[in-house]
Amino acid sequence: MLAERDHKAEAEDAFSRADELGHPAAAAHLGMLLEERGDLAAAEAAYRRADERGDPAGTFRLGLLLARSSDMAGAEAAYRRADERGHPAAALRLGALLEQRGNVEAAEAAYRRADRRGDALGAFTLAGMLAQRNDMADAEAAFGRADQHGHPSAPTSLGVIFQNRGDLAGAEEAYRRADRRGDADGAFNLGRLLVEWGDLEGAEAAFQRADERGHADAAFSLGGLLAERGDLAGAEAAYRNADERGHAAGASNFGVLLQHRDDLAGAEAAFRRADERGDAAGAANLGELLADRGDLSSAETAYRHADERGNANAAAQLGVLLEHRGDRNEAEAAYGRAAERGDATSAFNLGGMLAEEDDLEGAEAAFARADEFGHRSGASNLGVLLEQRGDLAGAEAAYRRADQRGDANGAFNLGALLADAGDLDGAEAAFSRADDRGDAAGATNLGILLEQRGDLAGAEAAYQRADERGDATGAFNLGALLERHDAAGAEAAYRRAYKRGHPELADMAQAALSHLRGDV
Numbered sequence: 001m002l003a004e005r006d007h008k009a010e011a012e013d014a015f016s017r018a019d020e021l022g023h024p025a026a027a028a029h030l031g032m033l034l035e036e037r038g039d040l041a042a043a044e045a046a047y048r049r050a051d052e053r054g055d056p057a058g059t060f061r062l063g064l065l066l067a068r069s070s071d072m073a074g075a076e077a078a079y080r081r082a083d084e085r086g087h088p089a090a091a092l093r094l095g096a097l098l099e100q101r102g103n104v105e106a107a108e109a110a111y112r113r114a115d116r117r118g119d120a121l122g123a124f125t126l127a128g129m130l131a132q133r134n135d136m137a138d139a140e141a142a143f144g145r146a147d148q149h150g151h152p153s154a155p156t157s158l159g160v161i162f163q164n165r166g167d168l169a170g171a172e173e174a175y176r177r178a179d180r181r182g183d184a185d186g187a188f189n190l191g192r193l194l195v196e197w198g199d200l201e202g203a204e205a206a207f208q209r210a211d212e213r214g215h216a217d218a219a220f221s222l223g224g225l226l227a228e229r230g231d232l233a234g235a236e237a238a239y240r241n242a243d244e245r246g247h248a249a250g251a252s253n254f255g256v257l258l259q260h261r262d263d264l265a266g267a268e269a270a271f272r273r274a275d276e277r278g279d280a281a282g283a284a285n286l287g288e289l290l291a292d293r294g295d296l297s298s299a300e301t302a303y304r305h306a307d308e309r310g311n312a313n314a315a316a317q318l319g320v321l322l323e324h325r326g327d328r329n330e331a332e333a334a335y336g337r338a339a340e341r342g343d344a345t346s347a348f349n350l351g352g353m354l355a356e357e358d359d360l361e362g363a364e365a366a367f368a369r370a371d372e373f374g375h376r377s378g379a380s381n382l383g384v385l386l387e388q389r390g391d392l393a394g395a396e397a398a399y400r401r402a403d404q405r406g407d408a409n410g411a412f413n414l415g416a417l418l419a420d421a422g423d424l425d426g427a428e429a430a431f432s433r434a435d436d437r438g439d440a441a442g443a444t445n446l447g448i449l450l451e452q453r454g455d456l457a458g459a460e461a462a463y464q465r466a467d468e469r470g471d472a473t474g475a476f477n478l479g480a481l482l483e484r485h486d487a488a489g490a491e492a493a494y495r496r497a498y499k500r501g502h503p504e505l506a507d508m509a510q511a512a513l514s515h516l517r518g519d520v
Helices: 008-020 024-036 040-052 056-068 072-084 088-100 104-116 120-132 136-148 154-164 168-180 184-196 200-212 216-228 232-244 248-260 264-276 280-292 296-308 312-324 328-340 344-356 360-372 376-388 392-404 408-420 424-436 440-452 456-468 472-482 487-500 503-517
Strands: none
Touching (some): 008 024, 024 040, 024 056, 040 056, 088 104, 088 120, 104 120, 120 136, 120 154, 136 154, 154 168, 154 184, 168 184, 184 200, 216 232, 216 248, 232 248, 248 264, 264 280, 264 296, 312 328, 312 344, 328 360, 344 360, 344 376, 360 376, 360 392, 376 392, 392 408, 408 440, 424 440, 440 456, 440 472, 456 472, 472 487, 487 503
């Protein structure tokens, strides 16, 4: 009663008298009071008296005190005596010491004794050992006993087992129990399960609770949900929490939000932390930030870090830097790595470099990969190579894919191929799409087909668009049509064709001008 009323001095005096009379539990309680006020030597002596009298609690406390002073042999001996006297926590501590020195079989036996005596942590530790060796049935049973004894993390482990075997309702119930007991992992796993079910509001609340308990992954996941619904201030705070707890991707995303609000110094620092923690995206983001401010040497270093970690965008950007400084071999290698990781633009860039080196087989393979990734110009360039080697069916199919993806060159090349094959309606439609996408040559060729079938107004309009886009042939053809009703306009068009054209077209434009002026 005295101890309960916090009259510690009086309690110590009373326990001391009982100890003098040989009471075993009194010696243990006296030792705890002495230990609490820092008199460790006297506390140890009291615990030893309790131990000598067979008190399991006093023996256990003696073991804890000896472990604190690094007397592990003495601690183990005390734990063994307390364990023999039926103390559950002593069996657990003994098991931990045995496991640390590699005596797994004896450790398991000790954990089992702690479990049988109702020790929640003993059951939980035993379950972890069983799960490690894939004895999932016994592990589940042990986690279940730990859960029944109120262990906060045991329901989380049970939930993982349930989820892995498809019992999502059981998993949710277990995660909720763990969450109610304050377990951060339980709340986090509950949040992830709710995300899978589309309950984003519930997931956000669960991640929030786990974040408040210091869970780094939960803070990161919370940041993602908040960012998705437009709460960038909340997302930034969550990512900051994740970053402060050492979360690599959290630092990277924190940096992205800082960059978004023009805090470039803060963003760079965050990206650097992410890079130091091995985050590929953080290193890539750091590289882009450094490149934007002209520090290409440091950007290259950051891109290399990200590339080494498998980041496709970093390999792509590294390729661009290397190509620009003339290091073609390394640039091709970087583009190749990026392409292998699914980067369409890098596959296209690699194809372009190989084509420049007359490695048409390699270029075709690279353009084919870009095409597979949905790159519209990759499909168009693939078509060009296929057409050059006589595979007209393959070329047409490639041009059609490029055209369907909105590529002006693809539509133009398709039009030219169809025109050569005599499909003038198909060619006109293709040239029209190229024209709609701003292609100068497409407008010119559309004008030619329209003129051939007598639509002079349509042809003139098409040539006009081609001329406005700088096409020499379009300007010349426009001049030829305008001769019929607008001599001044025709002369101006011929002059533009003369200035833009290759020698043969320039000669034709000069001759047309001479004809307009009536020169002999």
